[in-house]
Amino acid sequence: MSWLYKAALFLGRHLPRRAISFGTRTFTACYHAVTDDPPAHLRHLYRPRTVREFESDIEQLLRMFTPISADELVRHVRFGQNLPRRSMLLTFDDGLREIKDVVAPILMRRGIPAVFFVTTGFIDNRGMQHSFKASLIIDSVKRDRSGQIRRAAERFFARDGNSHAEVEQAVLSLKYNDTPLLDEFASQIGIDFNAYLREQRPFLTKDEVVSLKREGFEIGAHTVNHPKFAHIPLDQQMTQTLESLEYVQREFKSTLRLFAFPFSDRGVSRAFFEWAFGEAGIDLTFGTGLLQDDISSRNIQRCPMERGPTDAETRVRNVWVDFSVRRFRGCNQIQRV
Numbered sequence: 001m002s003w004l005y006k007a008a009l010f011l012g013r014h015l016p017r018r019a020i021s022f023g024t025r026t027f028t029a030c031y032h033a034v035t036d037d038p039p040a041h042l043r044h045l046y047r048p049r050t051v052r053e054f055e056s057d058i059e060q061l062l063r064m065f066t067p068i069s070a071d072e073l074v075r076h077v078r079f080g081q082n083l084p085r086r087s088m089l090l091t092f093d094d095g096l097r098e099i100k101d102v103v104a105p106i107l108m109r110r111g112i113p114a115v116f117f118v119t120t121g122f123i124d125n126r127g128m129q130h131s132f133k134a135s136l137i138i139d140s141v142k143r144d145r146s147g148q149i150r151r152a153a154e155r156f157f158a159r160d161g162n163s164h165a166e167v168e169q170a171v172l173s174l175k176y177n178d179t180p181l182l183d184e185f186a187s188q189i190g191i192d193f194n195a196y197l198r199e200q201r202p203f204l205t206k207d208e209v210v211s212l213k214r215e216g217f218e219i220g221a222h223t224v225n226h227p228k229f230a231h232i233p234l235d236q237q238m239t240q241t242l243e244s245l246e247y248v249q250r251e252f253k254s255t256l257r258l259f260a261f262p263f264s265d266r267g268v269s270r271a272f273f274e275w276a277f278g279e280a281g282i283d284l285t286f287g288t289g290l291l292q293d294d295i296s297s298r299n300i301q302r303c304p305m306e307r308g309p310t311d312a313e314t315r316v317r318n319v320w321v322d323f324s325v326r327r328f329r330g331c332n333q334i335q336r337v
């Protein structure tokens with residue numbers, strides 16, 4: 001560990017809360033579900049915050065930052081309007097049912113604005129992303145005491161030169177374009193994704209999103225069916241973006257054009273952003289690159305908040321350490337080709 005990193009780590013741990021600053025940048029947090037009992041489609045992907053942890057995160061964040069709305073951020077980034085010092089925007093990806101059940105009531109009680117980014121093809125439980133399918137398959141593998149499903153998975157996912165020893169790793173490493181493989185294996189072992197969608201209802205319905213919008217939350221687009229952009233060509237990136245944005249504007253009467261990249265915006269080209277902020281008329285796009293500066297101030301990098309049991313204040317302090325070291329070294333700028 002370098003002396004610089006050690007010094008930043010010491011400061012990150014010991015500085016008073018209000019001294020943890022990201023300059024004029026808005027601290028933009030990214031969450032998904034909040035639940036005490038992670039459902040099978042999330043259980044093997046990340047650890048959602050429990051209700052108590054989330055409430056405590058909000059307390060901590062409010063002690064460090066002033067919450068703002070997406071509208072304020074748009075007016076700041078696009079038209080130079082002032083923001084409070086140490087501002088924060090909360091965002092939630094994937095349009096999950098827990099938004100309405102848990103998150104929105106907590107935020108409404110405190111009058112905190114938020115953006116909910118919905119994957120438009122999954123609203124009303126019409127489908128699910130490949131990573132949820134992978135989590136459901138892993139759940140079956142782990143719950144099967146006979147070991148038959150594990151052996152079947154090893155045989156199935158070991159083909160095509162897949163050298164992963166651990167079947168969980170192999171399943172989780174499958175990409176958007178591998179969705180047919182997940183579908184094929186699920187049907188072999190008797191997992192019915194459609195029945196799961198009907199029974200568990202992982203996603204918000206259209207009516208629920210309409211009422212969230214009516215309650216004052218902002219709705220943004222998160223593609224049609226959740227591909228990682230690094231894994232699809234530019235024309236598909238554009239179609240996924242436009243179709244989901246148009247759906248959000250049509251169905252939820254959103255006047256802002258906000259878009260969050262599924263997983264991450266790593267590898268997304270300069271050409272995409274030129275199109276997004278030009279012809280496509282998008283106000284802001286959102287990645288998950290921890291307060292790095294980008295080729296356009298209209299691509300906002302957010303902080304994923306679901307890192308194990310780490311509470312929000314510790315997370316902010318850890319992110320500040322990385323941010324400060326990168327800034328000191330002059331490498332807080334994302335390079336795009």
Ligand SMILES: [Zn+2]
Nearest residue numbers: 093094262263
């Ligand atoms: Zn997502």
